[in-house]
Amino acid sequence: MNRKDLLYEGKAKRLFITDDVNSLVQVFKDELTAFHGTKRGRFDGKGAICNAVSTYLFQYLETYHVATHFVKKLSDNEMQIRRLEMIPIEVVVRNVATASLAKTYDLEEGSTLKYPIIEYRLKSDRLGDPMINEHHAYAMGYATPEEMKMISRIASKVNAIMKSFFDRRGLMLVDFKLEFGKQDRNILIADEISPDTCRVWDRKTNKKMDKDRFRYDMGKVDKAYRELLGRIVSAA
Template identity: 45%
Template sequence: MLTVPEGRVTNSLLYEGKAKQIYTTDQPGVLLAVFKDDATAFNAQKRGTIQRKGQVNATISAHLFRKLTAAGIPNHFLDQPEPHALHLSQLRMIPLEVVVRNVVAGSLCTRTDLPRGQVLARPLVEYFYKNDRLGDPLLNNEHIALLGLVTMDELALIRTSALQVNEILSNFYQACGIRLIDFKLEYGWGDQGLTLGDELSPDNCRLWDMRDDRVLDKDRFRHDLGGVDESYQEVLARVLKL
């Protein structure tokens, strides 16, 4: 059972997703995100547990959000009151998953028949409608305009930010001896305008060892590769060295 950290008094559970519980606090506009050890894949058709995943994902996210803050990327991170929890600024979330790809992997293989591991000439930015009932479908710019999710000017801001995040994180992970294959971002509106939200962890990033392309992310759970707990801990140890 998860323990809610002490500190800012929690008022109520606002939302529970596959990976986190979000609580209100006694500070207006401040939320408490409690990261879970639960693991899901394939739209929750596969379920399991990764030992200490909540602590790993919260700590890696906090570390990377600090790096992005230092680089001038607005994000919702405030502090880390406990190993498995973060205080976050409340955002009005945009129902888009923004995926940046540097190397062909995952669904890009099945949609394009390109070989897994092919390095892309330039980063590819894709948008998915964050809607569980519809299975989070891939959208193009015209779909986004049709649904009224954001304006085209706002979408351009999102794309620019996502590419900036990609450059910062790719360089950081390279220094850790890790290739950033692809990753998912979510954005919302807050006091800083367009603001990066959600998390940055092996749950929503594909990470391969630079020496041998060994998988270090949640694909180990998705595809029963074994060594899931150890891989998450390895990523954490490498990240915290820089």
């Protein structure tokens, strides 16, 4: 399988066409962005860390029969993936109140929710990723009721699996974002699952180990990403 033309350049990754029509190569960049691309940064090795974390978590989820687009890791910052028809919705699962949720509903920052919340956002930097519900998704033709039901089931299952995974490593899964795509009639998890797309705190110290360090200029972004990778791959 050979990497060919660039299909899409995003803020954190590049997708390349390959000689296999069903596969793409996803290349993780060292760039970091936040607030819909208005804040930008980078550090050496960031792409490799996100590729390694995503590879580990996709493979782990597959052992629980969660379908993902992951095929194999090709190099430090390249992953072979299944080419999907993407559903342009960001699916956010929250266990702990932070950021926009805490602000909108006046919840104490860091308070544990009684039940996980699943939020849907239309993936559009231009519109600022507006929040939608299932009905918006059907009405605007982004997904069918059956697809949304499947997406919410998968998101809940992934949350349960990943919460206990991080728990065993002394980490708290605060929230995370998933993207989904379709292949025939199947819905698969796509994109990445990494410190760019999850909020993870140390359980003892509440130290943030994710992109919030970059968003809010907390420093030691690279050290936190590296430590998170180390704790993820350490034996359970």
